[in-house]
Amino acid sequence: xxxxxxxxxxxxxxTLIGFGYLFVPLITIAVFTFNKPKGRFNTAWQSFTLDNWRxxxxxxxxxxxxxxxxxxxxxxxxxxxxxxGLMALAISRYxxxxxxxxxxxxxxxxxxxxxxxxxxxxxxxxxxxxxRGFWTIVIAHTLFCxxxxxxxxxxxxxxxxxSLEDAAADLGSPPLRxxxxxxxxxxxxxxxxxxMLSLALSIDDYIITSFVAGNTSTFPxxxxxxxxxxxxPQVHVIATxxxxxxxxxxxxxxxxxxxxxxxxxx
Amino acid sequence: xxxxxxTNDIGRRHGRNLPYLLVLxxxxxxxxxxxxxxxxxxKISLSTKPDRLRPEYDFxxxxxxxxxAFTDFGSQLVRAFVYAAIATVLCALIAYPVAYFIAxxxxxxxxxxxxxxxxxxxxxxxxxxxxxxxLLADAGPVLSTAKALKLGGLLEALQITQNGRLINTQxxxxxxxxxxxxxFMLLPIYVSLEKxxxRLVDAAADLYSPFGRTFRRVVLPxxxxxxxxxxxxxxxxxxxxxxxxxxxxxxxxxxxxxxAVRIQFLNQNDYPAAAAxxxxxxxxxxxxxxxxxxxxxxxxxx
Numbered sequence: 001x002x003x004x005x006x007x008x009x010x011x012x013x014x015t016l017i018g019f020g021y022l023f024v025p026l027i028t029i030a031v032f033t034f035n036k037p038k039g040r041f042n043t044a045w046q047s048f049t050l051d052n053w054r055x056x057x058x059x060x061x062x063x064x065x066x067x068x069x070x071x072x073x074x075x076x077x078x079x080x081x082x083x084x085g086l087m088a089l090a091i092s093r094y095x096x097x098x099x100x101x102x103x104x105x106x107x108x109x110x111x112x113x114x115x116x117x118x119x120x121x122x123x124x125x126x127x128x129x130x131x132r133g134f135w136t137i138v139i140a141h142t143l144f145c146x147x148x149x150x151x152x153x154x155x156x157x158x159x160x161x162x163s164l165e166d167a168a169a170d171l172g173s174p175p176l177r178x179x180x181x182x183x184x185x186x187x188x189x190x191x192x193x194x195x196m197l198s199l200a201l202s203i204d205d206y207i208i209t210s211f212v213a214g215n216t217s218t219f220p221x222x223x224x225x226x227x228x229x230x231x232x233p234q235v236h237v238i239a240t241x242x243x244x245x246x247x248x249x250x251x252x253x254x255x256x257x258x259x260x261x262x263x264x265x266x
Numbered sequence: 267x268x269x270x271x272x273t274n275d276i277g278r279r280h281g282r283n284l285p286y287l288l289v290l291x292x293x294x295x296x297x298x299x300x301x302x303x304x305x306x307x308x309k310i311s312l313s314t315k316p317d318r319l320r321p322e323y324d325f326x327x328x329x330x331x332x333x334x335a336f337t338d339f340g341s342q343l344v345r346a347f348v349y350a351a352i353a354t355v356l357c358a359l360i361a362y363p364v365a366y367f368i369a370x371x372x373x374x375x376x377x378x379x380x381x382x383x384x385x386x387x388x389x390x391x392x393x394x395x396x397x398x399x400x401l402l403a404d405a406g407p408v409l410s411t412a413k414a415l416k417l418g419g420l421l422e423a424l425q426i427t428q429n430g431r432l433i434n435t436q437x438x439x440x441x442x443x444x445x446x447x448x449x450f451m452l453l454p455i456y457v458s459l460e461k462x463x464x465r466l467v468d469a470a471a472d473l474y475s476p477f478g479r480t481f482r483r484v485v486l487p488x489x490x491x492x493x494x495x496x497x498x499x500x501x502x503x504x505x506x507x508x509x510x511x512x513x514x515x516x517x518x519x520x521x522x523x524x525x526a527v528r529i530q531f532l533n534q535n536d537y538p539a540a541a542a543x544x545x546x547x548x549x550x551x552x553x554x555x556x557x558x559x560x561x562x563x564x565x566x567x568x
Contacts, residue, residue, distance in 0.1 A: 007477065011363050011371070018364035022386055022448060025397035029389060032400065043400045083292040090288035102289060109300055111498060111555060113506030115524045116544040119531055120303035123310050123541065126321075143299050146292060155457075200387040206509060207524070211531065223392045227513065231396060239393040246388030250381045 026243065033236045040230035052233040056241075059234040065222035066238055072134070072218060073202035076141035077149075081195045083142075084149030089187065091150075092157040109147040117144065118211030125212060132214030140212045141205060145198035152197070156190025189257075196249075203242075311541035321535040331542035339526050339543055346522040347550070349436070349511075350504035353443035354451075357500050358493060360444070361452040365492075366485075369459035380456070383449055391446055395513045398442055402432040402514070434516040442510035447503065451496035458492030459485070494562050502551055523547055 032042055036049040057063055091102060109117065121140050125132055164186070168178040206220040213221060223235055311331050313323040336343075368379045386394060401408055409432055412421055421427045428435045462485060470480040508524035523543065530540035 011367055014360065014363035015367040018360045018448070018452075019382065021360065021445060022383065024401065025394045025445065026386060026389060028397040028400055029393055032397070043396065044403060044405060045400070083295055086288040087292040090285040094285035096285045096289075102293070105293065105296055105301075109296070111502055111551070112304075113502055113524075113547060113551065115506035115508075115527050116307075116548050117300075117303075119527055119540060119544045120307040121299065122531060123306045123537060124299070124303040126537070127306055139299055142295070146295060150292065197384075197387070204387070204391050206392060207506070210528070220390060220392050223390060223396075224509065227392070227396065235390075235393060239389040243385065243389045246385065250384075254377065254381070 029236050030240050030243070033233060033240050035233055035236075037233055040232070042231050042233040042236060052237050056234060056237045059232050061217075062219065062222050062232070062235055062238060065217045066219040068134070068216065069203050069219040072137050072141055073199050076138045076202050077145055077195055077198045079138075080142045080145030080149050080198055081191060084146045084194070085153050085187075085191050087146075087150045088153035088157060092154050092160075093162060106147045106150050109144060110151070114144070114205075114207040118208040121208070122211040132212050133216045136212040136214070137209055137216060137218065140208045141202040144205070144208065145202060148198055148201065149191075149194040152194040153187070153190045156193070157187060160186050307541045307544060310537050311545050313538045313541075315536060315538055321537060323538050328538070331538045332546065334539060335542040335546045338539075339523060339546075342521050342523045342526045343546070343550070345519070346505050346524065346547075349440055349443060349519075349522065350501050350507075352440050353447065353504050354497055354501045356440070356444040357448050357451040358455075358497065361448055361455055361496065362489075362493070365452050365456040365459055368456055369462075370464075383452055383456075386449055392509065392513075395442055395446070395510060398438070398445065398514060399433060402438055402441075404431060404433065406432075408432060433514065436515070436519045438514040439511050439519045442514045443504050443507060446507070446510065447500040450499040450503075454495035454499065455489060455492040458489045458495075462488045490562055494559070497558070498555060502555075505551060506547065 032045070033052050034048050034050065035042055035045055036047045036051065037044070038046050087102070087106070090096065091099065096102075118140070121136070121143070122132075124130075125136055130136060164182050165178055168182050169175075173181070204220060205218075206224055209218055209221055210224075217225075219238075223231075309325055310323060312327050312329065313325045314328045314330075315321075315323045364383075368376055368383070372379050400406055403409070409427075409430075412418055418427070418430065422430065426432070426437060432438060466484050466488075467480055470484055471477075475483070506524045506527075508520075508522055508528060511520045511522045511525060527540050527543050527547070530536045530543065534540075
């Protein structure tokens with residue numbers, strides 16, 4: 001433990017670099033919300049202004065697209081969480097036949113490149129003459145979130161003590177109350193974490209969406225497809241706002257978790 | 267996977283069919299929207315397109331699309347895999363120490379640091395890549411700092427810059443990929459490091475194992491599942507990515523396989539060609555993953 005100051009310093013150094021690497025672009029986005037761009041691209045620093053925050057919601061195309069992204073994400077992730085959560089519960093809770101095949105079916109969508117998944121959905125919708133738009137985006141997002149939710153929840157459920165359910169039953173609790181009082185509280189942290197992360201995945205997706213969106217524009221589509229023509233500072237404002245909301249949510253849930261723990265102990 | 271007898275008993279008590287009912291909706295969904303489309307895509311890859319200007323095609327068992335995928339798009343394929351491979355290695359080299367720090371050195375700040383690692387997920391990744399455009403631009407902060415420190419010549423000699431530019435280089439594309447997938451490498455490594463029983467490391471130290479050897483013989487092998495999962499989560503999407511190439515690259519580095527698929531599909535309407543390229547990409551990835559899994563010997567992904 002004493003004889004490795006060099007390795008320790010190296011570890012600290014790389015950690016610092018790593019966090020710097022992760023954060024420099026985020027800070028850049030926040031800084032550029034205060035930029036007064038010359039021309040249509042908010043990518044070179046000119047001078048300080050508060051105008052972008054004052055007129056944060058002026059670029060209505062981006063705002064509409066952002067609203068669409070949220071709608072898609074909420075619907076797709078709710079469906080994905082139900083489907084994936086049930087699958088994870090069944091796999092980790094019960095012994096069933098075809099388990100390995102089911103695992104494979106769940107892993108494959110994650111090991112398929114997005115571009116291939118997008119292309120294959122495109123051909124399906126093209127062959128069936130389905131008009132591409134809002135609902136095809138919802139289906140595509142549900143698809144890549146289902147596996148993600150199922151595998152995350154499965155990993156979280158692995159260490160749980162299912163005999164608690166037995167104990168409740170032995171003490172005369174009817175099945176529904178056991179589910180409400182024991183099973184549900186046990187699985188909820190894993191499921192809500194998976195839901196949150198799949199929301200982030202869905203809101204951010206460009207590649208699959210570009211194949212199935214038709215004329216419907218989501219936020220990433222709006223940003224990327226017009227990035228050759230314009231990048232207005234309001235885009236930076238929206239991105240900074242989502243980051244702030246995320247920080248507040250993370251802090252709030254952490255605090256709530258701590259309080260719950262304290263209550264359980266006390 | 268170990269399931270104890272108690273679990274079996276409960277399974278029986280709840281009725282045999284319950285677990286199958288629980289997985290049924292998910293399986294149906296995955297079948298209709300994942301398996302069927304892949305089969306459709308495969309069928310299209312074996313079709314011919316009678317009219318260049320119309321998107322319709324006929325199913326003819328035409329394997330020519332596959333050989334054309336290699337001859338016409340070989341360089342795009344190689345470029346995409348080289349970029350993805352370099353980015354994956356860089357990700358692992360950065361992510362491992364950071365994950366190690368969070369797991370073993372961060373103490374009570376562990377969860378805060380983990381939250382910080384996840385923070386990039388909550389802004390648009392396009393915007394983050396555009397932020398790199400600003401940072402690496404000709405008059406951007408990175409190059410002007412280098413100029414002020416008179417490092418311009420050194421950067422050029424090391425081929426970090428090309429003709430005095432950072433943006434629109436291959437390095438910028440690789441750097442962008444590394445940046446984008448860093449959290450996907452970091453989180454699984456952290457999860458597997460966190461599971462390691464610290465007493466094993468202490469025991470090794472008590473038996474006079476130097477830290478380097480303890481790390482090689484105890485910590486690294488135990489964290490391999492995380493490295494494995496992280497590598498897959500980084501390498502696979504990185505090979506198909508075209509956003510970084512498009513926003514940070516030059517006309518040559520922009521020609522990666524993801525872009526080829528997109529252009530064939532959405533601009534050229536040549537579905538058979540695009541389908542064949544997609545399948546070649548997927549086949550190579552599956553092959554690499556199988557070999558890699560064999561070498562690392564982990565079957566647990568999650």
